[in-house]
Every structure is written in C-alpha cells, then in structure tokens.
Amino acid sequence: MQMKRKSFALNPLEEEQTAFPIIESITELMHKGLGHYHHKGPLQIKSNMVAKDLPELDDHIPDCKTCRYGKQSRKPFPKVTWRASKKLQLIHTYIAGHQIVPSLKGSLYYAAFIDDFTRMCWIFFLKHKSEVARAVLNFKARVENESGCIQTLRSDNGKEYTSEFFNQLCEEAGIHHQLTTPYTPQHNGVSERRNRFILEITKHESWLIDPKTEN
Missing domain, CATH: 3.30.420.10 (Ribonuclease H-like superfamily/Ribonuclease H)
Structure with a gap:
C-alpha cells in the first residue's frame, strides 16, 4: 500500500486487500461505559445482585490502553489547601x-x-x-x-x-x-x-x- 502525504490510502480497486476484524467483548464495553472503572466494581455488583439483568462478565479484562495512557498524570502538587470537615463547608x-x-x-x-x-x-x-x-x-x-x-x-x-x-x-x-x-x-x-x-x-x-x- 502506497503512502499519500502522511497516511496510507486504501484503493478498493486493488485485487489484494487485508481486513482486520475488531471484536470487543461485553466486558470491555462495560468497563468503558462505566468510565474505565476498576473491574472489581462491576463484578461485586453482579455477585451481590445489586443490579438486574447484568451481562455475564469475565473475571479479567484485557490490558486497557486508555487506562494506562489516560491516567498517567503529573506528579501531585504540594497540598497547600485545607479539606472540609463537614458537608457544605467547601x-x-x-x-x-x-x-x-x-x-x-x-x-x-x-x-x-x-x-x-x-x-x-x-x-x-x-x-x-x-x-x-x-x-x-x-x-x-x-x-x-x-x-x-x-x-x-x-x-x-x-x-x-x-x-x-x-x-x-x-x-x-x-x-x-x-x-x-x-x-x-x-x-x-x-x-x-x-x-x-x-x-x-x-x-x-x-x-x-x-x-x-x-x-
């Protein structure tokens, strides 16, 4: 496949084409739908029967790149602000x-x-x-x-x-x-x-x- 500018262009007229199907499990969809929440949370919800009609979830999920890259934050700033000691204080x-x-x-x-x-x-x-x-x-x-x-x-x-x-x-x-x-x-x-x-x-x-x- 030839490169045009900074990307590869797909020519459907070429005889040989390669396709890579993407299969995403319901466990991965649930993980993303809950804002990349820790996987133990949905498993506890299902085991404790807190919610109805939850799908079958795998015990483990594949390595999530979004979690790895999206949660890489800078080192924390020194804590110079106070924390509230009661509700509605801050x-x-x-x-x-x-x-x-x-x-x-x-x-x-x-x-x-x-x-x-x-x-x-x-x-x-x-x-x-x-x-x-x-x-x-x-x-x-x-x-x-x-x-x-x-x-x-x-x-x-x-x-x-x-x-x-x-x-x-x-x-x-x-x-x-x-x-x-x-x-x-x-x-x-x-x-x-x-x-x-x-x-x-x-x-x-x-x-x-x-x-x-x-x-």
Missing part, C-alpha cells in the same frame, strides 16, 4: 463545554458542584455560560433546604465566575468565594478529576445513556 464548582452535540433541550454546557467532604456531585445543564449564577442560586436553595448553609465556593478564574453580578451574588448570600491560580488546573483537582470522569462516560459511551433523559 463546594468545588466548574463549567464544562461548549459540547459538540447539544442535549435534547438544547443545553451546550453543564455546571457541576462537588461537596469537598462527601464528594456528592450535583449537575445543572446550561444553554449559556452566563446562566451559572442562576444555577448557583438553584443549587444553593436546594442543598440549604436539605442540609444547611454553603460556606465556601471554590472555582477557577473563568469570566462567568469573576463577573460583578456573580461576586455580588456571593456577597449577598454570605458565601466566601475562592479563586484558584490562573492556568493552574492542579489547584482545582477535585473538579478536574470529576470532569474527566463525567466526560469519559457521556462522550465516549453514549450507549449507556437513557434516550428518554430530558436534559
């Missing part, structure tokens, strides 16, 4: 998007809020980044009605988080707003790791998502 937040494919209601972004103590995550879908203030108000009303008051909110330096309106919102609500160092996502590691986990599931393995989901 909330991490970030916005993900612009997504290529909009949701069924036309949302192109989502705002995530992660409790530092419990690691509970709430997601609000947005059509525009400017809607983040409304998402904060909705999130604040929901969690404070259930569990108490938000004390600290930590985000990056995105314009949607540094606007005068957003700062006024935090000031009126009595929320201490922390901003991480610009261009240093390592300082917002909780949000970055959760964002990677969410996108691995939603973008790569759309077959697991219920098509009836409204958002």
Whole structure:
C-alpha cells in the first residue's frame, strides 16, 4: 500500500486487500461505559445482585490502553489547601463545554458542584455560560433546604465566575468565594478529576445513556 502525504490510502480497486476484524467483548464495553472503572466494581455488583439483568462478565479484562495512557498524570502538587470537615463547608464548582452535540433541550454546557467532604456531585445543564449564577442560586436553595448553609465556593478564574453580578451574588448570600491560580488546573483537582470522569462516560459511551433523559 502506497503512502499519500502522511497516511496510507486504501484503493478498493486493488485485487489484494487485508481486513482486520475488531471484536470487543461485553466486558470491555462495560468497563468503558462505566468510565474505565476498576473491574472489581462491576463484578461485586453482579455477585451481590445489586443490579438486574447484568451481562455475564469475565473475571479479567484485557490490558486497557486508555487506562494506562489516560491516567498517567503529573506528579501531585504540594497540598497547600485545607479539606472540609463537614458537608457544605467547601463546594468545588466548574463549567464544562461548549459540547459538540447539544442535549435534547438544547443545553451546550453543564455546571457541576462537588461537596469537598462527601464528594456528592450535583449537575445543572446550561444553554449559556452566563446562566451559572442562576444555577448557583438553584443549587444553593436546594442543598440549604436539605442540609444547611454553603460556606465556601471554590472555582477557577473563568469570566462567568469573576463577573460583578456573580461576586455580588456571593456577597449577598454570605458565601466566601475562592479563586484558584490562573492556568493552574492542579489547584482545582477535585473538579478536574470529576470532569474527566463525567466526560469519559457521556462522550465516549453514549450507549449507556437513557434516550428518554430530558436534559
């Protein structure tokens, strides 16, 4: 096969062709669909009968290149930030998007809020980044009605988080707003790791998502 520019071109008119079928087991599909979760997790779910109609899974999965390459991160930064000692004491937040494919209601972004103590995550879908203030108000009303008051909110330096309106919102609500160092996502590691986990599931393995989901 001859090379054209930087790739090989397939000529279907040639007499001799070679095909390599790709066979992927249901165990590998389940592993990818769960965001490359550790294989012991699905096996425990099946053995404990936590979920119904799970397929038969192999005891071991082949070596996953995505796990090896995708989880090779830089050495951790020194721990200079404090950890929350109770729920809602510190909330991490970030916005993900612009997504290529909009949701069924036309949302192109989502705002995530992660409790530092419990690691509970709430997601609000947005059509525009400017809607983040409304998402904060909705999130604040929901969690404070259930569990108490938000004390600290930590985000990056995105314009949607540094606007005068957003700062006024935090000031009126009595929320201490922390901003991480610009261009240093390592300082917002909780949000970055959760964002990677969410996108691995939603973008790569759309077959697991219920098509009836409204958002």
